[in-house]
Amino acid sequence: MDTPSGAPKPPRSPFDDEDADLVLRSSDGVDFWVYKTILAKASPVFKDMFTLPEAHTERQIVKLDEDAGTLEPLLRLVCPVQRPKFASLRQLRPVLAAAEKYMMPFVATGLVDTLRTFIESDPLDVYAIAYSYQMRDVVVVAARQLLKDPRLASPRSPPPEFDTIPARALHEISEYLRRCARAAVDAVEDWRWMVRENEAHAVYVPKRGGVVDQTKAWVWLVCTDAHKHENTPEIEVFGPALLAYNPPRWWWDYIDRLRRELAIKPLGHLATDPSNIGLSVKKAASCSTCAQSALRELVEYGQMLSKRIDAATAEVCALMTVSIAQ
Template sequence: MSESPVLLESDSLPHCATSELDSRQPESLEPVDAAAPFNRSNADVILRTSDNVDFRFYKLLLSLASPFFANMFALPQPGPLDKAADQTKYGLPIIPVAEKSFALYKLLSFCSPVYDIELPVLENLDVVMLVLDAADKYDMKCMGKFIVKMIIAPEFLEQEPMRVFAIACRYRAEAETNIAARYMLRFAIWEPAYVAELDFISGSDYQRLVKFHASCGQAMSQLVRLWSLFPLPPLDCKVCRKNGLPRLSLKSYQDSVIDALRVRPCAETLMNTEWIEVLVRKAGSCPNCRDRVPRKMVEYAKELAVPINEIISEIHLEIKPY
């Protein structure tokens, strides 16, 4: 009688969720079969994970995805009854792998035909790195490129832009690296905290990010010639002026905008509530203006985003191959 398949973690669960598989100790448990679709009887090889879960899969699919496995299977293979043969199960050779079942499930899902299984969900960047490391280990270059394209999803960029940049840069994914670098313009260059993935890129790579950020900031001075086309929203009203409240000169107002954009060269900078509050205090705006200015500034930032993005598009972050 065959062993009962073990249920793998659902793709909907976060990577850090505690599961039976995570707590399995290989030295204390007998191997069990993975759940469908990795328990098919017509498979021709078994991959056994470090937590003793057996995945039945196909040599052809592994060979197409991985030169590592293609070379392995090209070697003369002993028969199932050959005493020189490695361990077998169901008459199939067993290949031990260092990955845990959680990671191997996702890796093999990427190797499977799209009509056979849905693409696995990569819940967070920790999961991304698990799968990318495995793909890199087995020389699955095409799969690695495909997975790297997934890291620029909004949920990853918004939560951990520096990690996205470092991962994309590590795998020399130029388009994704540039997208992450542009997202980083929402922060002052010194604001993002250290992330472990920075250890896998060179100092030159990080220096190019700093240079890109600085170049974009310096280029914001080009907006000076666009004030007539994009006049700044007023910080005061007739009531303010009638009551003789302090006013911020137009030149100081424009300089404040340019200075803010030099530090964080993106339209989102002008939507920052703390920065807007400083401006209205300098202008001595009345209560009505203090309520109105943030809304007007958001509208203005959306308009100014067009020339800002055009200026930034002229600046390229160079990613050199290793």
């Protein structure tokens, strides 16, 4: 049966129990029959709203500002009924706002895992929402996701939370991305590990003089094809002795491409990108010293470097200080 224009709509399952003693009426006229005891336990705001009905057979009616689309999932999170499912952040936002309004912090806590499901598709929005509701762990995970494309941190249409969260939230995410990019590039430019921190390709330097053993060194460090070194930078490694190297152009091309990519996306897996490795190995094929082992060693090097890059950005993440508004 149709409801007369302007009249409240009948309650719908599961908020239609006959013995319920309270009616919450949404802004669009939908009634939710609920229990005062449950609502009073869940929210001090609701508790203060309640008054005794004039007669035992009457239900108290409380009109709310939220529409039915917001109230139903909120009540499903409060009452012992099936939990709601959220298809988008657009559905989640008003529920979080209502929970904050009615002083139900456990609702936001209970929605953390739901919010995490949107990190991959909407990292900046999740970052802004999590920052608003002091979900530090989610803030950090969302920031990590933004590393995959830092340009997402400067969208044409920023999240609505950017109108209310402190300016430092924007500064922190920009600074985080900048530091991660710097840490990733620094990891590439730390030449010491190629010589000293790697057993498979370590260079042995006697403590009291003697001949430096470079038989295990990376092929590009001991390349003897002189014309491949024209106009290439030198590498100096300080340790028990000063070691100087002049890697060939094909290796520097790999490093230069990687540095440019990491400045935009500081992700370790870029070090193992087949297209980047392939371009350099193709050039190495003309080098009499490097041709035979360039592919094998550059793949191995990329795998090791990938871990170092991710470890460097993870350290930045661990040190990330998010000053969530109190």
